Amino acid sequence: MVNNNLKVGELLDLSKSIASGLFEGITYPWEALPRISEYILSVGGSLPKDEYEYRGDGIWIAKTAEIMPSAYLAGPLIVCSGAEIRHCAFIRGGAIIGRGSVIGNSSELKNCIIFDSAQVPHYNYIGDSILGYKSHLGAGAKTSNLKSDKTPVTVMTDGEKIETGLKKFGAVVGDNVEVGCNAILNPGTVIGRNTTVYPLSMVRGYIPAGSIYKKQGEIAEKVC
Numbered sequence: 001m002v003n004n005n006l007k008v009g010e011l012l013d014l015s016k017s018i019a020s021g022l023f024e025g026i027t028y029p030w031e032a033l034p035r036i037s038e039y040i041l042s043v044g045g046s047l048p049k050d051e052y053e054y055r056g057d058g059i060w061i062a063k064t065a066e067i068m069p070s071a072y073l074a075g076p077l078i079v080c081s082g083a084e085i086r087h088c089a090f091i092r093g094g095a096i097i098g099r100g101s102v103i104g105n106s107s108e109l110k111n112c113i114i115f116d117s118a119q120v121p122h123y124n125y126i127g128d129s130i131l132g133y134k135s136h137l138g139a140g141a142k143t144s145n146l147k148s149d150k151t152p153v154t155v156m157t158d159g160e161k162i163e164t165g166l167k168k169f170g171a172v173v174g175d176n177v178e179v180g181c182n183a184i185l186n187p188g189t190v191i192g193r194n195t196t197v198y199p200l201s202m203v204r205g206y207i208p209a210g211s212i213y214k215k216q217g218e219i220a221e222k223v224c
Helices: 029-044
Strands: 052-054 059-062 077-079 095-097 102-105 108-114 119-122 125-131 154-157 160-163 171-173 189-191 211-215 218-221
Parallel strands (some): 077 095, 108 125, 125 171
Antiparallel strands (some): 052 059, 154 160, 211 218
């Protein structure tokens, strides 16, 4: 049975990413993770040459993106218009970095999709993960993408365990989510839209949209 809360359209606005085609024909966002590198290589050559510069090794960079000289970029990689890659960022490949997004000082990325206007500005690790539109990770917040026993990652929601079949899967962070400083998103974390995660939290499983995650096991509904 499909869990509707975890479906792509419930978590992510696909109009806010150049990677929208990557989600065609799939139900859950994490199903896109094994296809990221292949997708980049398939669409990179068709990107407008007046807007994107091809730097070899499967790397396409928008001409309006700001890349600090100290940043390390490995392909396959697409960096979209207006994105900012700051000092000593370490991008290991298989990454799609959206329009107006920020990859900050000493942040490390691999096999991930960063939607437009998302921010990972300070000392973050984003591996095998998806960050939605205008999501923000505070300083030191990280996605943990591999279980200690190396078994495939599952997603827990309402007492239900959903098998992903993926050995490496960090988190899906929905649109407009705010993750506090030094929070840890454990393998298989899925955070619904417009949720706030408190600093120093250890997060696991599905966190409903419009929530405040205070600490492990304590979730409050937002009052607007």
